[in-house]
Amino acid sequence: MMRIMVLNGPNLNRLGKREPEIYGQETLEQIMSDLQSTAKKNGCEIDYRQSNHEGDLIDWIHESVDEYNGLILNPGAFTHYSYAIRDAIASVEIPAVEVHLSNIYARESFRHTSVIAEVAIGQVSGFGSAGYGLALKGLLQYLEGEEN
Numbered sequence: 001m002m003r004i005m006v007l008n009g010p011n012l013n014r015l016g017k018r019e020p021e022i023y024g025q026e027t028l029e030q031i032m033s034d035l036q037s038t039a040k041k042n043g044c045e046i047d048y049r050q051s052n053h054e055g056d057l058i059d060w061i062h063e064s065v066d067e068y069n070g071l072i073l074n075p076g077a078f079t080h081y082s083y084a085i086r087d088a089i090a091s092v093e094i095p096a097v098e099v100h101l102s103n104i105y106a107r108e109s110f111r112h113t114s115v116i117a118e119v120a121i122g123q124v125s126g127f128g129s130a131g132y133g134l135a136l137k138g139l140l141q142y143l144e145g146e147e148n
């Protein structure tokens with residue numbers, strides 16, 4: 001069975017509490033619980049974690065190599081400037097998909113750059129919480145293709 005690690009970066013623990021017009025009304029816990037159901041329906045297992053600290057995310061990316069087939073990552077604002085997270089993804093052999101709740105290209109110009117995109121197999125941006133399920137399906141399809 002495929003195992004996927006889902007990592008969420010800074011401030012995503014605040015979802016559902018402010019700015020619902022941008023990020024929706026659901027909490028991260030609700031979004032992750034829905035993703036858990038999507039994973040079950042698609043015959044895979046997910047684990048998920050959130051941190052406000054860059055080093056935690058980097059350590060979890062490194063640790064994922066031995067236990068997971070792929071990564072789904074919403075790096076929050078680290079997306080736009082963390083070369084350290086980008087290098088961590090490049091340093092592991094497993095595929096990563098980048099997810100954003102909002103359409104980062106329709107917002108402030110500093111959000112238009114993702115330093116992660118180049119090391120990800122794909123990016124989902126602007127579909128709200130549904131983006132995590134889309135990322136999971138895309139990642140599973142990619143992994144199944146790799147098996148053949």
Ligand code: CA2
Nearest residue numbers: 011012014015018019076077100101102
């Ligand atoms: O759209 C996304 O998923 C983002 O990764 C969310 C980040 C933002 O910095 C990225 O540019 C795009 C922000 C995380 C959540 O921030 C909150 C702010 C206010 C209230 C609740 C969450």
